[in-house]
Amino acid sequence: MPDKIKFTIDGKDCYAEPGQTIYEAAKANGVFIPVLCHYEGLKPVGSCRICSVRANGRWMTSCTQPVTNGMVIENATPEVEAYRKAIIEMLFVEGNHFCPTCEKSGNCELQALAYRYQIMVPQFPYLFPKREIEAFPGFLLEHNRCIQCQRCVRAIQTEDGQKIFALKNRSKDLRINVDLKLAARMTEKEVQKAMDICPVGAILKKEVGFRIPIGKRKYDQKPIGSEVEENK
Amino acid sequence: MDPIRKILQKYKRDRTRLIDILKDIQESEGSITQQAIELVAKHLKISRAEIEGVITFYHFLSDRPLGKYAVYLNNSITSEMAGRQKVAEALEKETGCKFGQTSEDNLVSLFETSCVGMNDQEPAALINGVVFTSLNEEKVRKIVAGMKRGLAAQEMVEEYGDGANGHELVRAMVKNNIRKAGAVIFDEFTPGQAIAQALNKTPEGVIEEIKKANLLGRGGAGFPTGLKWELCRQEKSDQHYVVCNADEGEPGTFKDRVILTERPQMVFEGMAIAGYAVGAHLGILYLRHEYTYLKKYFEYLLQKMREEGILGKNILGRGFDFDIEIKSGAGAYVCGEESALIESAEGKRGEPRDRPPFPVQKGYLDKPTTVNNVETLAASARIMLRGSSWFRTLGTSVSAGTKVLSISGDCQRPGIYEVEFGITVRELLEMAGAQDTLAVQVGGPSGNCISESGFGRKICYSDLATGGSFIIFNRRRDLFAVVRNFLDFFIEESCGWCVPCRAGNVLLKKKFEKIVAGLGTAQDLAELEAWGKIIKSMSRCGLGQTSPNPVLTTLTNFRELYESRINKKADFIPEFDLGQAVMDACQLTGRKFKEESENAR
Ligand SMILES: Cc1cc2nc3c(=O)[nH]c(=O)nc-3n(C[C@H](O)[C@H](O)[C@H](O)COP(=O)(O)O)c2cc1C
Ligand code: SF4
Ligand code: SF4
Ligand code: FES
Ligand code: FES
Numbered sequence: 001m002p003d004k005i006k007f008t009i010d011g012k013d014c015y016a017e018p019g020q021t022i023y024e025a026a027k028a029n030g031v032f033i034p035v036l037c038h039y040e041g042l043k044p045v046g047s048c049r050i051c052s053v054r055a056n057g058r059w060m061t062s063c064t065q066p067v068t069n070g071m072v073i074e075n076a077t078p079e080v081e082a083y084r085k086a087i088i089e090m091l092f093v094e095g096n097h098f099c100p101t102c103e104k105s106g107n108c109e110l111q112a113l114a115y116r117y118q119i120m121v122p123q124f125p126y127l128f129p130k131r132e133i134e135a136f137p138g139f140l141l142e143h144n145r146c147i148q149c150q151r152c153v154r155a156i157q158t159e160d161g162q163k164i165f166a167l168k169n170r171s172k173d174l175r176i177n178v179d180l181k182l183a184a185r186m187t188e189k190e191v192q193k194a195m196d197i198c199p200v201g202a203i204l205k206k207e208v209g210f211r212i213p214i215g216k217r218k219y220d221q222k223p224i225g226s227e228v229e230e231n232k
Numbered sequence: 233m234d235p236i237r238k239i240l241q242k243y244k245r246d247r248t249r250l251i252d253i254l255k256d257i258q259e260s261e262g263s264i265t266q267q268a269i270e271l272v273a274k275h276l277k278i279s280r281a282e283i284e285g286v287i288t289f290y291h292f293l294s295d296r297p298l299g300k301y302a303v304y305l306n307n308s309i310t311s312e313m314a315g316r317q318k319v320a321e322a323l324e325k326e327t328g329c330k331f332g333q334t335s336e337d338n339l340v341s342l343f344e345t346s347c348v349g350m351n352d353q354e355p356a357a358l359i360n361g362v363v364f365t366s367l368n369e370e371k372v373r374k375i376v377a378g379m380k381r382g383l384a385a386q387e388m389v390e391e392y393g394d395g396a397n398g399h400e401l402v403r404a405m406v407k408n409n410i411r412k413a414g415a416v417i418f419d420e421f422t423p424g425q426a427i428a429q430a431l432n433k434t435p436e437g438v439i440e441e442i443k444k445a446n447l448l449g450r451g452g453a454g455f456p457t458g459l460k461w462e463l464c465r466q467e468k469s470d471q472h473y474v475v476c477n478a479d480e481g482e483p484g485t486f487k488d489r490v491i492l493t494e495r496p497q498m499v500f501e502g503m504a505i506a507g508y509a510v511g512a513h514l515g516i517l518y519l520r521h522e523y524t525y526l527k528k529y530f531e532y533l534l535q536k537m538r539e540e541g542i543l544g545k546n547i548l549g550r551g552f553d554f555d556i557e558i559k560s561g562a563g564a565y566v567c568g569e570e571s572a573l574i575e576s577a578e579g580k581r582g583e584p585r586d587r588p589p590f591p592v593q594k595g596y597l598d599k600p601t602t603v604n605n606v607e608t609l610a611a612s613a614r615i616m617l618r619g620s621s622w623f624r625t626l627g628t629s630v631s632a633g634t635k636v637l638s639i640s641g642d643c644q645r646p647g648i649y650e651v652e653f654g655i656t657v658r659e660l661l662e663m664a665g666a667q668d669t670l671a672v673q674v675g676g677p678s679g680n681c682i683s684e685s686g687f688g689r690k691i692c693y694s695d696l697a698t699g700g701s702f703i704i705f706n707r708r709r710d711l712f713a714v715v716r717n718f719l720d721f722f723i724e725e726s727c728g729w730c731v732p733c734r735a736g737n738v739l740l741k742k743k744f745e746k747i748v749a750g751l752g753t754a755q756d757l758a759e760l761e762a763w764g765k766i767i768k769s770m771s772r773c774g775l776g777q778t779s780p781n782p783v784l785t786t787l788t789n790f791r792e793l794y795e796s797r798i799n800k801k802a803d804f805i806p807e808f809d810l811g812q813a814v815m816d817a818c819q820l821t822g823r824k825f826k827e828e829s830e831n832a833r
Contacts, residue, residue: 044586045586045729046586046730046772047729047730047731047772048730048731049730049731049732049770049771049772050731052769052770059769059770061586061772064586065588066588083766083769083770086732086763086766086770087731087732087770090731090732090735090736090739091731091735093735093739094731094734094735094738123759124739124763125739125742125807125808127735127738127739147731148728148729148734158279160277162277162278162279162282163278163279163281163282164279164281165281166279166281166282166284166285167285167289167581167728168281168284168285168288169288169289169728170288170289170564170581170726170727170728171723171724171725171726171727171728171734172723172726172728172734172735172738173728174727174728174729174734177281177284177285178281179279179280179281179282180280181280182279182281
């Protein structure tokens with residue numbers, strides 16, 4: 001058995017198993033690093049960049065980067081936190097997020113992070129893009145709220161590995177593209193899984209809106225990150 | 233048999249050939265229809281959504297029907313400076329079609345495209361894959377007349393360029409414009425000798441020699457080539473691969489095109505040498521789509537090399553097998569980034585990968601792969617011939633050898649210059665016949681925009697590094713127009729995968745435009761800089777990490793330009809014009825919106 005890896009986060013001594021990413025190791029040590037595109041059990045894709053830290057002085061995403069012995073990690077420093085805040089703000093101005101009318105409000109990870117980072121007004125101008133809502137047999141795809149995190153792309157595939165959700169276009173026009181035929185064959189359970197895995201209110205199962213009232217939802221009870229920080 | 237099925241059969245069920253399949257379908261059918269997508273999906277057992285993802289990623293693939301002639305006019309800054317606007321207007325006038333559209337008679341489609349690697353002969357365009365250079369209104373009239381007569385694009389090429397451009401398998405009007413040939417790349421080269429020299433050594437011996445030569449990657453990043461090969465060789469695997477990066481997408485770079493045109497065998501031998509060193513038996517030449525006009529010529533040369541025993545099975549009877557395959561993308565700058573290139577070579581969207589693992593660990597088909605620039609591989613062949621000690625007599629102690637530069641913009645002699653490292657910007661400006669120079673963009677949009685105070689700086693890895701792009705602007709040029717062109721380029725070419733690059737660059741451009749329009753305050757200027765730093769720090773690949781450089785380097789070297797546009801009296805000016813925003817309401821209620829507008833600003 002290889003020895004444990006020793007490293008520090010903001011000066012605190014931490015220990016990790018070989019092969020763990022910075023994010024996983026931090027979590028095991030009771031340190032919260034925000035993530036949006038990452039989801040446990042899925043291959044990380046490093047797309048949102050919110051989990052960025054400075055490791056030995058260099059910017060790295062903690063969901064993709066393995067922790068190494070002696071690594072010195074800056075996590076909750078003013079600079080790192082300010083840059084993360086900027087990412088959240090970019091996501092808000094890049095799409096159209098009207099939280100009070102959103103089915104995911106209170107369960108939305110983007111919204112919960114905006115609260116955690118105390119965002120009142122973004123520093124960036126709103127882009128107000130024109131985006132569509134698409135309807136499929138079992139669900140709606142609300143492109144206005146999609147943050148292109150690719151959780152759905154990775155998590156929801158056919159048995160033989162065909163992509164039901166895939167990326168389309170590039171650059172600022174990057175969108176999620178749903179395979180009509182394959183989506184029509186999705187079971188209710190799969191649709192529910194897609195909706196649950198989506199960090200925002202972009203995938204909406206049909207005919208089940210607002211079952212739990214706003215105010216009683218996940219992050220209405222406890223702020224995001226508290227589950228990790230309580231384990232300190 | 234119908235043509236689509238024929239194409240599918242040709243490529244078997246090889247998923248890595250998806251881009252080739254789609255290109256062939258488009259060429260045969262004019263576009264990639266839903267029906268074709270369905271057939272390909274079934275054949276390769278992948279979803280239609282995934283195929284649509286590939287089509288919409290690449291600039292030259294289309295699921296909409298295109299005209300009989302698809303015209304792609306380069307919109308890079310050097311094209312702009314050489315009169316692109318007039319050419320574009322002439323194209324629209326003669327065809328009766330607007331950019332981004334197809335004419336009603338389905339004869340012509342007009343599109344813009346990023347740099348096509350012809351900066352010393354702009355404005356340039358691709359028409360059905362055929363390159364047209366130095367366009368003007370008169371040439372446009374002739375070309376469109378030819379289209380109306382139904383001539384094939386190739387038939388409209390009247391004069392061929394110098395060197396191999398005139399070869400019967402190339403027949404291109406492209407010019408080499410080699411102004412200065414150096415000792416490493418453009419010296420005489422006799423095929424077969426470099427690989428023979430390499431085979432006289434052990435693979436480790438080859439690596440040692442390249443290390444001793446201190447050869448650093450010529451693609452821009454400057455990674456030591458010998459070390460890269462060693463790392464690749466050390467990875468245990470049943471297969472290793474060599475990839476030659478001939479994507480050359482950095483605006484202002486066209487040196488790989490000329491190296492490939494005039495010294496192709498030297499590059500191919502370099503690939504074989506790399507293959508021998510790392511333990512690979514297959515090399516992939518990833519040729520940018522824009523250079524497809526060279527492909528037949530290369531295939532002919534490769535075949536010739538096989539026949540001469542310097543490629544293929546049992547090279548020179550020494551028991552080493554190595555062959556070369558040509559692959560292409562379909563128009564995307566980011567595919568020059570090595571991991572995106574590998575994705576593209578596997579027939580996927582050209583999106584960069586996360587590192588680790590690095591390509592030398594897990595590259596093409598997840599096998600250890602060394603990706604090297606065209607010039608790096610050619611230089612390796614020369615090092616085999618002349619030795620590392622000789623090589624180190626050229627250039628500087630840190631940066632050994634020569635560098636092939638592509639010089640364009642405001643000068644009398646644009647073209648290719650192979651110079652020793654250590655040469656100053658000022659010396660280059662003199663060589664190229666540049667006068668009254670305001671700025672030089674070294675290393676393309678992702679590089680550095682330097683002012684006169686930096687003309688004494690040296691081209692080398694420890695000072696001004698460049699993949700080869702060197703664009704000159706004289707004092708009559710508007711630097712803001714240059715920066716704007718570069719920012720648009722990055723916005724267009726971002727793959728969109730990560731947030732800072734995808735959204736950040738759009739926001740950066742908005743802030744830039746606000747300041748240039750005279751509506752910026754000191755606060756805006758500070759934000760421009762701060763946002764640029766956020767994008768640089770947080771982006772996932774080299775594209776995003778360098779995309780704010782046009783802003784940041786001009787802010788450093790031409791700060792006074794920005795200062796002069798700033799409104800020094802106001803503390804704050806809103807992002808939008810309040811009067812404009814409430815104009816409709818004002819009109820409805822009969823109020824004078826003009827005054828509102830003035831009060832707000
Ligand atoms: C956005 C982007 C575009 C690139 N384009 C090219 C290119 O066109 N040609 C090239 O050789 N390297 C390009 N590179 C660098 C490659 O990633 C890689 O470093 C290089 O091919 C390695 O070869 P070398 O070590 O021989 O230079 C690019 C990098 C980035 C980030
Ligand atoms: S639909 Fe949801 S899960 Fe899928 S990319 Fe968009 S935000 Fe992510
Ligand atoms: S930096 Fe840009 S190009 Fe690179 S991965 Fe991110 S979005 Fe794509
Ligand atoms: S969570 Fe790591 S990049 Fe998104
Ligand atoms: S709560 Fe606003 S998009 Fe989810």
